[in-house]
Amino acid sequence: MSGDLTAGARLALADRLAGAGVLDAGWREAFEAVPRHLFLPPVYWEFVDDVAVRRDRVADPEGWLAGAYRDTAAITQWDDGDEAGGQQDFTSSLSMPTMVARMLGDLDVENGHRVREIGTGPGFNAALLAHRLGAEKVVSIEIDEALARAARGNLAAAGLGRVEVVVGDGADTALGPGGRADRLIATCSSLLTGVPVAWLEQTVPGGVIVAPTATLFGGGATARLQLADDGRSASGRFTGAADFMRMRQQRYQAPPVDAYLPGDWPGDAEASLTDLDPEDIGDSWLAQFAVGAALPDVYYRRAPYGDTVTWWFFDTAVTSWTTVDSVPGQGEFEVRQSGPRQLWDETHTAWNAWDKTGRPDYERFGLTVTTTGTRTLWLDDPDHLWAPTAH
The missing domain is CATH 3.30.160.690 (Bacterial toxin RNase RnlA/LsoA, N repeated domain)
Incomplete structure (x- = not known):
């Protein structure tokens, strides 16, 4: 499965994303250049009509490869890697290209920017960042050691092995390698009430954080937050719907x-x-x-x-x-x-x-997070808090 065999598939995928209006022109070259199939394991699962369909490179190489360039998410891990778990919950994936393109566009990177990624997964997102900015500008944090190890191998296979993949908790206040980043992007979902304060401390004042968020009740959206000049708060609007796996530290186990x-x-x-x-x-x-x-x-x-x-x-x-x-x-x-x-x-x-209120869409909602740990949701304006119930 050489690059020559997938060049047309990569171009077609980029065309579809551009036609849908989600691919920023600055990211097109990266999507055309980085082979997405290199970030898939020999077996993955693709949802078709809400059913997880197994794609096996040995049993069906053509189907396996075709799925790599569809605009769908690919499940790459179940049950945190517990093979005896019976595939109860999927816990890592190669995200849907449409969502990847939208979030990278929200990041608004410029040449020279340093980017910190929270949640390496298979490494495709880090590869796109590295192709655009240079591998030395990207540090990716992954809590699962096995996933981090696989991502390093995938990045190396794509010629981007100099990306630093660190095993650790992305919500930790420790800066780790690379110091403060100009941009921070998360590929795992945090609760609206639990957006990590550490992300503000890992980002330079004036920098941008792009992160999917969710509520315990359901529903999720991507937040685009910009740090204040003093670095003590970050605020911004949501840019659209998002459905990502929850940060492992924030998974809720409901009582019986x-x-x-x-x-x-x-x-x-x-x-x-x-x-x-x-x-x-x-x-x-x-x-x-x-x-x-x-x-x-x-x-x-x-x-x-x-x-x-x-x-x-x-x-x-x-x-x-x-x-x-x-x-x-x-x-x-x-x-x-x-x-x-x-x-x-x-x-x-x-x-x-x-x-x-007119059934406001995601873009009318906004979020403010402070280094003291307050997180407030607002509608249209930061002074108009979204708090229609009281108890």
Whole structure:
């Protein structure tokens, strides 16, 4: 699988990204030059119609190679590398080219810039940065030693072995090699309430941080933050939807339902009706983002029972729970709420606020992070905080 065999595929991929308006002209040469297939293992998984399809280089070399140049993500690791895990959760991937191109465009690099990447993964993103800026300008941090080792091999195969790949926690305050960077980019998602303060300390004043963020409730978006001249805060808007794997330090392990409801359902829950179908929230990644940003300590689970889907809402303090039954064709839906917080009322209030504000898109939302650890979400202006619920 020489470069000659993939030159046309690389060019076609770049053409598709440019045609979609996501490929900044300054990045086209890198996408045409760096062979994406060199950053894939012999076996990876590609999602087709929400099903993970196995691509095996030995069994189907043509299918394996074709997948490398489609605009899809490739799963390269399951269960943190635990081969006995039964492939429960994918934990590393080669990101979708569209998302890679958008985030690199958000980074707004210039010649001479030093870039720190959080989350090396297979190394493709680092390779693009190195091709554009020079390998000596790129330091990539990877928490998984096996992934870091594989990324070094991939980068070497692409002729970019001088990129420094460091095994470590990207949220650590230690600067590590390279000192402060002009640009920082993360390829793993952090919670809105958990964007690492260390990233401000790793970036020069006036520098830019591009990072996917998410809420516990659901929904995610890429934040583009610029550091203030004094380096004490970083602020900026979101640039679009994003769905990345969560930083390992921020994965949430929800308690069992019995921790909330030790007896039989509905327990002491109060019954009511609502005219909002929870499926309307679940069908919108943006709505989940807006609601989750207003309720950072609330999450949900869906439980289908025939035609009915029961939505369970929980708070992380394990004090309150709610169920809402979504039944197709109905105009009202049964609600059961238990605990000191009325979680459906809070969710409905947040959804109403987003709806009545014109259902603002990601670009109207912004985030400010300070070195003291405060993180505030705002709408349209940093002085207009997004806090439509109170409890």
